[in-house]
Amino acid sequence: MADFPGILGRYPGTRMRRNRRYDWSRRLVAENVLPPADLIWTVFVRPGNGETEPVLSMPGVERVSPDVLAKRTKEAYALGIPAIAIFPHTPPELKTPDGGEALNPDNLVCQAVRAVKDTVPEMGVVCDVALDPYTSHGQDGLVHDNYVVNDESVEVLCRQALNQVAAGCDVIAPSDMMDGRISALRLALDEAGHDKVLLLSYAAKYASVFYGPFRDAVGSASSIGQGDKRTYQMDPANSDEAMREVALDIDEGADMVMIKPGMPYLDILRRVKETFAIPTYAYQVSGEYAMLMAAGERGWLDGERALMESLLGFKRAGADGVLTYAAVRAARVLNG
Numbered sequence: 001m002a003d004f005p006g007i008l009g010r011y012p013g014t015r016m017r018r019n020r021r022y023d024w025s026r027r028l029v030a031e032n033v034l035p036p037a038d039l040i041w042t043v044f045v046r047p048g049n050g051e052t053e054p055v056l057s058m059p060g061v062e063r064v065s066p067d068v069l070a071k072r073t074k075e076a077y078a079l080g081i082p083a084i085a086i087f088p089h090t091p092p093e094l095k096t097p098d099g100g101e102a103l104n105p106d107n108l109v110c111q112a113v114r115a116v117k118d119t120v121p122e123m124g125v126v127c128d129v130a131l132d133p134y135t136s137h138g139q140d141g142l143v144h145d146n147y148v149v150n151d152e153s154v155e156v157l158c159r160q161a162l163n164q165v166a167a168g169c170d171v172i173a174p175s176d177m178m179d180g181r182i183s184a185l186r187l188a189l190d191e192a193g194h195d196k197v198l199l200l201s202y203a204a205k206y207a208s209v210f211y212g213p214f215r216d217a218v219g220s221a222s223s224i225g226q227g228d229k230r231t232y233q234m235d236p237a238n239s240d241e242a243m244r245e246v247a248l249d250i251d252e253g254a255d256m257v258m259i260k261p262g263m264p265y266l267d268i269l270r271r272v273k274e275t276f277a278i279p280t281y282a283y284q285v286s287g288e289y290a291m292l293m294a295a296g297e298r299g300w301l302d303g304e305r306a307l308m309e310s311l312l313g314f315k316r317a318g319a320d321g322v323l324t325y326a327a328v329r330a331a332r333v334l335n336g
């Protein structure tokens with residue numbers, strides 16, 4: 001009790017179970033809540049019209065064409081979800097070593113942003129900045145002599161961001177982990193008159209095996225092959241380094257920061273939120289989603305309750321919100 005000088009209660013006068021006895025009292029003492037307003041829905045798009053196709057390693061997730069996405073976004077917005085993050089499945093024939101398709105004003109992600117903004121202008125639209133959906137080697141930047149080069153990549157990433165903003169994107173979310181990209185993006189956006197576009201930095205992004213199903217979903221798995229991203233994404237062994245990454249990104253102009261993956265990194269989330277008190281988001285990544293759904297499908301877990309518990313866990317750990325493929329499903333549960 002030394003840490004809690006005001007608390008003198010002890011058994012049997014104090015019974016912790018009293019507050020837990022009824023549904024009403026449990027609700028009354030609940031310290032954390034997860035409203036739909038804290039969810040960012042992560043989605044995959046594919047080319048075409050009226051198209052949907054399942055992502056096999058992510059049960060319940062589909063890649064859809066921009067028109068279908070626009071319709072679904074309307075439903076998501078009605079459920080109280082404030083923002084979506086769009087990831088493109090680029091046809092392999094459009095992928096090149098320099099990822100040039102990222103700069104095409106009519107590329108898939110730009111089409112999707114325009115379709116969503118035309119249909120639901122109030123929905124916040126987040127775009128990832130990184131070249132991996134567009135490069136034939138599947139790396140997030142340009143490769144010279146087998147190394148992902150930093151400064152040249154940042155220049156292209158700035159042009160990618162400007163392209164997405166021109167299509168109507170509200171939030172630029174760089175996931176590439178190049179050094180100096182936040183200040184470069186802020187400068188590029190401001191110089192182009194986009195000083196109101198938000199920067200959500202993937203500040204502490206780890207080189208994680210939990211991104212596996214995502215790479216299937218956007219079709220970069222075969223491109224990256226046995227390659228990895230450990231020369232730019234963080235080592236899962238590190239925590240202090242995450243604090244430096246976040247501090248640098250805030251200094252460079254990030255409006256919000258993200259920790260990724262989510263569930264194995266709740267300690268990082270808590271440390272970042274407590275130290276910096278900046279809007280902080282957790283990304284429940286594809287592999288986390290796949291694990292929950294797979295166990296649910298087999299009847300090994302109650303999938304829905306496991307999902308809701310995992311999302312609430314992010315809030316308890318300090319997240320202001322969660323990026324999740326299950327946002328619509330969770331929002332339906334939350335809305336009863």
Ligand code: PBG
Binds near residue numbers: 128212214287
């Ligand atoms: C691209 C990117 C990745 C994810 C989001 N943006 C994959 C990667 O870095 O290899 C992963 C998301 C997920 O697994 O759900 N840079």
